[in-house]
Amino acid sequence: MADTVNKSKSRCPVSKKCGGCTMINVPYEEQTVRKQQRVEDLIGRYGRVDPIVRMKNPDHYRNKVTSVFAPDKKGKPVCGIYKAGTHEVVPVKACMLEDLRADRIIQTVFALMESFKIRVYDEDRRTGFLRYVQVRTARGTRQVMVTLVTAEAVFPQAKKFVNALVKRHPEITTVVQNINDKQTTMVLGEKEKVLHGPGYIEDVLCKKRFRISSRSFYQVNSLQTEKLYNIALDYAGFSGKERILDAYCGIGTIGIIASDRCKEVLSVELNPEAVKDARINVKLNNAQNVEVFRNDSGRFMKDMAAKNEKLDILFMDPPRSGASEEFIEAVLTLRPAKVVYVSCEPDTLARDLALLTEGGYAMKKAVPVDMFPYTEGVETVCLLTHN
Numbered sequence: 001m002a003d004t005v006n007k008s009k010s011r012c013p014v015s016k017k018c019g020g021c022t023m024i025n026v027p028y029e030e031q032t033v034r035k036q037q038r039v040e041d042l043i044g045r046y047g048r049v050d051p052i053v054r055m056k057n058p059d060h061y062r063n064k065v066t067s068v069f070a071p072d073k074k075g076k077p078v079c080g081i082y083k084a085g086t087h088e089v090v091p092v093k094a095c096m097l098e099d100l101r102a103d104r105i106i107q108t109v110f111a112l113m114e115s116f117k118i119r120v121y122d123e124d125r126r127t128g129f130l131r132y133v134q135v136r137t138a139r140g141t142r143q144v145m146v147t148l149v150t151a152e153a154v155f156p157q158a159k160k161f162v163n164a165l166v167k168r169h170p171e172i173t174t175v176v177q178n179i180n181d182k183q184t185t186m187v188l189g190e191k192e193k194v195l196h197g198p199g200y201i202e203d204v205l206c207k208k209r210f211r212i213s214s215r216s217f218y219q220v221n222s223l224q225t226e227k228l229y230n231i232a233l234d235y236a237g238f239s240g241k242e243r244i245l246d247a248y249c250g251i252g253t254i255g256i257i258a259s260d261r262c263k264e265v266l267s268v269e270l271n272p273e274a275v276k277d278a279r280i281n282v283k284l285n286n287a288q289n290v291e292v293f294r295n296d297s298g299r300f301m302k303d304m305a306a307k308n309e310k311l312d313i314l315f316m317d318p319p320r321s322g323a324s325e326e327f328i329e330a331v332l333t334l335r336p337a338k339v340v341y342v343s344c345e346p347d348t349l350a351r352d353l354a355l356l357t358e359g360g361y362a363m364k365k366a367v368p369v370d371m372f373p374y375t376e377g378v379e380t381v382c383l384l385t386h387n
Helices: 028-046 100-112 158-168 222-236 253-261 272-284 297-306 325-334 346-358
Strands: 064-071 077-082 089-091 130-137 144-150 172-179 191-196 201-205 208-212 243-247 264-269 290-294 313-316 338-343 361-369 379-386
Touching: 028 346, 028 361, 028 379, 064 100, 077 100, 100 130, 100 144, 100 158, 158 172, 158 191, 201 222, 208 253, 208 272, 222 253, 222 313, 222 338, 222 361, 222 379, 243 253, 243 297, 253 264, 253 272, 253 290, 253 313, 264 272, 264 297, 272 290, 297 325, 313 325, 325 346, 338 346, 346 361, 346 379
Parallel strands: 144 172, 243 264, 243 313, 264 290, 313 338
Antiparallel strands: 064 077, 064 130, 077 089, 130 144, 172 191, 201 208, 338 379, 361 379
16 A cells, blocks of 8 residues: 555545544554554563564454444434444444455345335434344354344344345354443343354464354454464474463463463453353364363462462453453462563553552563554564563
8 A cells, every 4th residue: 555645535425424444544554653663662672572563464454343323413224333432423434444244244134224114223212123233244254243232122124134134245244233222331241142153253363273263352454363372472482382371361262372482371261152152262272281260360370379370471452441350460479470461552561561560570572462443452472571
């Protein structure tokens, strides 16, 4: 992509209304320079920060796309994205970030609604049926999952609707109805029905196969995720004898990918849906040295420390809010020889590094990875060793 920009015209026709892609009109080279500088400014005092890992083709990288279905100010049904900081829906037919297959499927769902007399959900009046459509696409297998988020469990003509959708998009391998009948900002509810296919998709990442359900966490940029995880594993410097812990393990990706290089993997996750997927993924990859525990990672490590158990390497990939104080305390109590910290938010990474270095760790090296082109977001991998 050329690093030039036409200042009179945005690359995206709705960027000013949406506000999601804050750097949509910034040349890609400049985007990465800014992100590199941000990471260096925040964590450079702790150790070496290597050059950012860029994308060759940064368009349409998101493998998970969520579209809001709602009435506009005149009551007309629309689908699109919430305007930043509001609940006003900006109609969007195609997005520079999103998988093109996902965008096309969402537009077909929107087009089919009228003939099936499906009403969009009005959150103010608490009326209507369809709240969101979420599409997940697998880069390695080309499988596609469509999740229809509804306000009610009864879905009139569900079979005919799904048949019409799959007929127009035979690439769809599964369709799930998720019921969200609560007044909440959360997209997905707790109850689901499988309307077509197995109810999940599978993807291949770093030569391992993973099952992904609608509510499980999976990195949205598959291509960059492989680079991210390979860096994290290289940082660990395995000898083959290590006992490792994969905290915030999600569906088990890092631990399973690392399982060929170490002696034992303890994978810990609190989300029950993710734990279920992680255990299936262990069997799917015949990873016999991986055990998955449903627990809080900090509590799990404190229990290990109380039993005087040894841990060689900790992989931690916390949410945007970073690690909790309890988690950091548990790390400092258990004192694994190495910590590989995968962060999606440089500000909370800097906060956590301050606590870890005060507790006896030193950051040996770090590298930013551009997982989210056109936005301010940047992922960072850090290696820390205990002094």
